[in-house]
Structure formats: structure tokens, C-alpha cells
Amino acid sequence: MAKNAEISDKLMTLEAAVKKFIKNGSQISLGGFTIVRNPMALTYEIIRQGIKDLHIVCHSHGQALDVLIGAGCVKRLEIAYGGSGRYAPTCIRFKKAIQQGQIEFEDYSNYQMSLRFLAGALNIPFIPTKSGLGSDLLNYEGFSKEVRKERKVASKKFDMIQNPFTEEKDDVVLLPALNPDVTILHVQYVGEDGTIRIKGLTFADIEQAKSADYVIVTCEEIVPRSFIRLDPDQNSLPPFFVDAIVKVPYGAHPTGCYGFYDYDPKHLNMYRVIAEDDEKFKKYLDEWVYDIKTHEDYLNKVGAEMLIKLKANPILGYAVGLDRR
Amino acid sequence: MSLNYSDNEMMAISAGRFIKDGDIVFAGTGVSMLAATAAKRIYAPKAVVFFETGGIDPSLDEIPMAVSDLRVMSGTCLNSGLIEAFSIVGHRKLHTIAFLGAAQIDKYGNLNTTSIGNYFRPKTRFSGSGGACDVASFASGVITFMQHEKRRFVEKLDYLTSVGWYKGGDSRRKLGLVRGGALAVVTNLGVMGFDEKTKEMYLDQYYPGVSIKTIQENTGFDIDVSRAKEAIPPTEEELMILRNEVDPQRLICKA
Numbered sequence: 367m368a369k370n371a372e373i374s375d376k377l378m379t380l381e382a383a384v385k386k387f388i389k390n391g392s393q394i395s396l397g398g399f400t401i402v403r404n405p406m407a408l409t410y411e412i413i414r415q416g417i418k419d420l421h422i423v424c425h426s427h428g429q430a431l432d433v434l435i436g437a438g439c440v441k442r443l444e445i446a447y448g449g450s451g452r453y454a455p456t457c458i459r460f461k462k463a464i465q466q467g468q469i470e471f472e473d474y475s476n477y478q479m480s481l482r483f484l485a486g487a488l489n490i491p492f493i494p495t496k497s498g499l500g501s502d503l504l505n506y507e508g509f510s511k512e513v514r515k516e517r518k519v520a521s522k523k524f525d526m527i528q529n530p531f532t533e534e535k536d537d538v539v540l541l542p543a544l545n546p547d548v549t550i551l552h553v554q555y556v557g558e559d560g561t562i563r564i565k566g567l568t569f570a571d572i573e574q575a576k577s578a579d580y581v582i583v584t585c586e587e588i589v590p591r592s593f594i595r596l597d598p599d600q601n602s603l604p605p606f607f608v609d610a611i612v613k614v615p616y617g618a619h620p621t622g623c624y625g626f627y628d629y630d631p632k633h634l635n636m637y638r639v640i641a642e643d644d645e646k647f648k649k650y651l652d653e654w655v656y657d658i659k660t661h662e663d664y665l666n667k668v669g670a671e672m673l674i675k676l677k678a679n680p681i682l683g684y685a686v687g688l689d690r691r
Numbered sequence: 692m693s694l695n696y697s698d699n700e701m702m703a704i705s706a707g708r709f710i711k712d713g714d715i716v717f718a719g720t721g722v723s724m725l726a727a728t729a730a731k732r733i734y735a736p737k738a739v740v741f742f743e744t745g746g747i748d749p750s751l752d753e754i755p756m757a758v759s760d761l762r763v764m765s766g767t768c769l770n771s772g773l774i775e776a777f778s779i780v781g782h783r784k785l786h787t788i789a790f791l792g793a794a795q796i797d798k799y800g801n802l803n804t805t806s807i808g809n810y811f812r813p814k815t816r817f818s819g820s821g822g823a824c825d826v827a828s829f830a831s832g833v834i835t836f837m838q839h840e841k842r843r844f845v846e847k848l849d850y851l852t853s854v855g856w857y858k859g860g861d862s863r864r865k866l867g868l869v870r871g872g873a874l875a876v877v878t879n880l881g882v883m884g885f886d887e888k889t890k891e892m893y894l895d896q897y898y899p900g901v902s903i904k905t906i907q908e909n910t911g912f913d914i915d916v917s918r919a920k921e922a923i924p925p926t927e928e929e930l931m932i933l934r935n936e937v938d939p940q941r942l943i944c945k946a
Binding site for chain 1: 721753756757758760761762763770771773774781816818821823824828829850852853854857868940942
């Protein structure tokens with residue numbers, strides 16, 4: 367049997383994957399968390415293809431979200447947190463876009479967003495929680511009545527009910543399920559059989575993948591079937607949830623990927639400064655996105671010296687002693 | 692001998708002193724990570740530090756710069772995900788203490804990490820809730836780190852992201868939040884507690900060299916100072932552990 371025959375229909379280029387599954391106005395869920403395992407190579411390709419009016423749904427997101435907003439790809443956002451840890455406690459382009467009224471946004475919490483993806487994965491219409499009682503998350507609706515009528519937007523932000531299983535007063539919050547058009551993930555391993563293995567924390571990636579109509583996965587390595595099936599307890603998603611697979615080593619840079627490479631402090635620091643200035647940010651996009659022809663070009667631009675510095679200790683999972691100031 | 696120490700160091704140690712063996716400590720970014728790590732290394736070796744991203748009890752040989760940092764996945768007892776992490780925060784069998792930060796706080800310990808000004812077109816937008824609203828809803832207690840400024844200690848929040856004692860008294864319980872609430876606020880000037888009955892903020896400790904008057908002047912509402920005492924400064928041993936073991940690269944200690 368030819369190598370990768372089992373996934374030959376799913377293996378494709380970044381360009382083909384974006385062309386096939388992501389359209390203007392698509393609802394996209396972003397995998398990863400703040401500065402780890404952001405699907406950056408896919409993000410850059412979305413920007414290069416000039417996709418507009420995206421509706422992004424995520425919990426806590428940083429770099430990929432911020433670049434997408436800055437590049438003008440995002441119309442609408444449902445989010446819990448826009449930040450890149452200590453490198454940008456609030457993401458810069460996200461902050462500007464909201465302050466300048468450039469995007470429609472709706473605030474939830476991390477747990478609430480995770481539950482909404484879980485509900486979507488379970489194919490139930492809503493999910494109860496006690497999180498947020500008394501908070502302004504339950505006082506302000508971010509989306510207007512007009513937006514509420516649009517595709518894949520819930521008719522209201524949330525609802526409240528009395529717990530139907532007790533006579534005592536017990537308020538419960540109901541949250542609408544999410545079923546994004548596409549979830550995009552960057553992971554460590556895909557087996558030749560299409561099985562997905564995420565190392566380190568999975569965040570809400572698994573719920574996000576299962577809730578979506580389509581899933582695009584970029585990965586560091588494609589590994590033999592025999593390897594991925596030797597220790598299936600380690601695996602995260604079965605093959606049938608995934609529609610497109612692209613091998614992109616360092617595909618999460620400048621965010622980190624456990625066991626492979628750390629986040630790039632130098633790049634993230636540079637980005638925070640540049641993102642404050644519209645002209646400089648435009649140049650950044652030219653330099654790091656539009657003028658990049660291949661992923662190899664991108665890696666050459668990062669440079670061998672930096673890639674070696676970022677290389678993770680395979681036992682500890684991160685780059686020990688990396689200068690992270 | 693008087694020791695030199697930074698605001699962040701004093702804050703981390705003041706907060707760390709609240710942690711007891713057996714506590715499950717939820718850490719955020721920045722000083723809160725310093726405090727959580729210091730607590731485990733200095734005061735409560737049997738406390739467990741965990742992160743909302745799902746990393747439980749990491750070895751923390753280097754200080755994480757984000758709650759998703761690869762360092763919160765290394766040397767853990769278990770790596771999981773967000774839903775699992777929140778099942779720990781609110782677990783009925785566990786005593787969970789959460790460290791949070793905020794842009795604004797009111798006298799009942801309610802927090803704003805969302806925006807200043809009009810919500811829809813804010814003057815300043817911040818990151819948003821993240822997991823803060825969730826842990827404020829579910830944890831056994833919340834310790835908040837703040838820069839002590841009048842514009843941050845306000846009569847009324849611009850946006851209530853995370854509920855503390857809500858409107859005081861038993862109003863938090865009446866909302867349906869069965870446990871938890873604001874335990875303390877640790878600032879660059881001192882440590883505030885909350886009155887057992889009214890749930891209003893009071894001055895518990897002022898740092899050496901800080902006057903009660905300075906704290907009152909930097910608080911945007913009337914604060915009870917009748918119970919205030921001077922805080923115990925960090926000991927040489929506490930500072931040594933903090934600098935050499937918790938944050939050897941001085942990523943957060945320095946500020």
C-alpha cells in the first residue's frame with residue numbers, strides 16, 4: 367500500500383485546504399490558547415486569500431485572532447479573552463478594533479465558551495451552568511437584533527431558568543450550542559491513518575473539532591499507523607472528524623507547540639510594539655504574510671538561529687533557559 | 692537589617708501567606724503565578740497549583756508567561772483541558788483558592804477585566820473574562836491583585852466581569868452561588884479583607900513605609916481602617932526562594 371494512502375484524500379496544501387473549506391462569512395473556531403498551538407500557518411493563508419467577514423468563535427485567544435482582526439478578515443467575534451499572556455495582556459489589534467467599533471463582539475467566559483462547544487459536539491441545543499450569575503456577562507448583549515437573525519448566530523446570548531428539579535429557588539444559566547462551519551487546529555502528530563494526537567494540554571480543541579461542520583488540521587509530523595496505534599490512550603481524535611490535513615512543521619510559530627518548540631518571545635515582543643501603529647502593522651503583514659511565498663520562506667525569515675533557540679527539550683516539552691524577556 | 696524588595700515580591704509573598712497545605716490553587720498570569728509558585732515552595736508544599744487550561748501540579752522549574760505556557764504542561768500529574776479544569780475549580784470536595792487580577796474593583800470585591808467606558812464603544816478595552824468570571828463563580832475564595840489607585844478602586848464598576856460579594860451581605864448566596872467570594876485584595880500598598888457580615892472591604896494590613904492615609908487617598912470609596920496593622924515584611928529566606936527558585940530569570944520579580 368502506498369504511503370499515506372489512507373489519508374490521501376485529506377492531505378493537501380494550505381492553499382487548497384483554505385480554498386475548499388473557508389469562505390467569506392464562514393464561522394471559524396480557532397484551536398489553541400493565547401500563545402500556544404495557534405494555527406498560524408493556516409491563519410496567514412486565510413489572510414493571503416483575502417477571506418473577509420469571518421465570524422470567529424473562541425475561548426481565550428491571542429496571536430492568530432489578533433492577526434486575523436488586524437488584517438481585516440473578521441466581522442464578528444464571540445470570545446472570552448483576547449490576550450497573549452505577558453507579551454500582550456490585551457491583544458492590540460483586538461483592542462483597537464473594539465475601541466474603534468470595527469467589529470461586532472459578544473463576551474462570554476472561558477468555561478461558557480467551552481460548554482457551548484461541548485453542547486455543539488453533543489448535538490444538544492443548549493447547556494446549563496451556574497457560571498456568570500450576577501455578572502454583566504448576563505446583563506449586556508453584544509450583538510444587535512439584526513445580527514441575531516443571521517446565520518449561525520443564536521437568537522439570544524443566553525437564557526435563565528429555574529432548576530426544574532427542585533421547588534427551592536435555584537437560578538440556572540442556559541447557553542446556546544455552537545456549531546462552527548470550520549474548526550482549525552495545529553497539532554503535533556497525525557497518523558498515516560488520520561488519527562490525531564495532541565501532546566500537552568488539549569484546551570477545548572477536542573470539543574471544538576467535534577462541534578464543527580469541517581475540521582482542518584495542520585501538524586508537525588505525520589507518523590506511521592503502527593506508531594499511532596501502539597499507544598492509543600495518547601490519541602485525541604479519531605480520523606473521521608478530520609477533513610483536511612496539512613503537514614506544516616513550525617506551523618504554530620510564533621506561538622509554541624509542546625514538545626516541539628517554544629513560543630518566540632522576540633517575535634511576540636516585536637509584534638506588540640508594531641501592532642500599535644497602523645502603518646507599521648501593515649508593513650508587518652506585507653513582510654510576514656503577503657510576501658511569503660512558501661512556508662520555507664517563512665522559516666528562513668525566522669532564521670535557523672532562532673529556530674534552534676526555540677527548539678523544545680523533548681523530555682520537558684519547552685526550551686529550557688530560553689530568554690523570555 | 693532592612694531588605695530591599697519590589698512591589699511584586701511583597702505582593703506575591705503577602706498573597707502566598709494565605710495558602711494552606713491541601714489548598715488547590717488556581718493561578719492566572721503575572722504576579723499571581725509568582726504568588727502561587729511561592730506559596731507552594733515556601734508555605735504550603737502540599738498545596739496544588741493548577742491552571743484553567745488544564746495543567747495540574749506542574750513542576751514549574753521556570754515561571755510560565757501565560758496560563759497556556761508549555762511550562763504549565765511539564766512535570767504535571769495530569770494534562771487535561773478547560774472543561775476538566777473548571778470541574779476542579781468548583782468541585783464540592785475541594786478547597787480551591789483563585790488568584791485573579793483586575794482593572795477595577797469595588798468595595799464588595801467585584802471585578803472588571805472587560806472595559807472602561809461604554810461597553811459597546813469603550814474608552815479602553817481589556818482582555819475580557821477569560822476564566823475569571825468562572826472561578827469567581829465557583830472557587831472557595833478569590834484573592835485579587837491590584838495596583839492601588841483611585842481610578843481602580845471605584846464606587847461603581849464600568850463592567851462587572853467577575854462577581855465577588857455582589858451587593859454585600861448575603862446577596863452573593865441569593866444569586867445562587869453556593870460558596871466562595873472575595874477573600875482578600877493584595878495591592879502594592881497593602882492587603883484588604885472583607886467584613887464578615889457586611890462583606891465590605893476594609894484595610895487589614897499596610898506595608899512597611901506606607902501610611903494608612905496614602906491608602907485612603909488611593910481608594911475611590913470610604914474604607915474602614917480601624918482594623919489595620921502593619922504587614923510583616925518579606926524575610927530573607929522568603930526573598931531567596933522567590934528569587935532563586937520561583938523566578939530565577941527575574942521575569943516577574945523585577946517589576
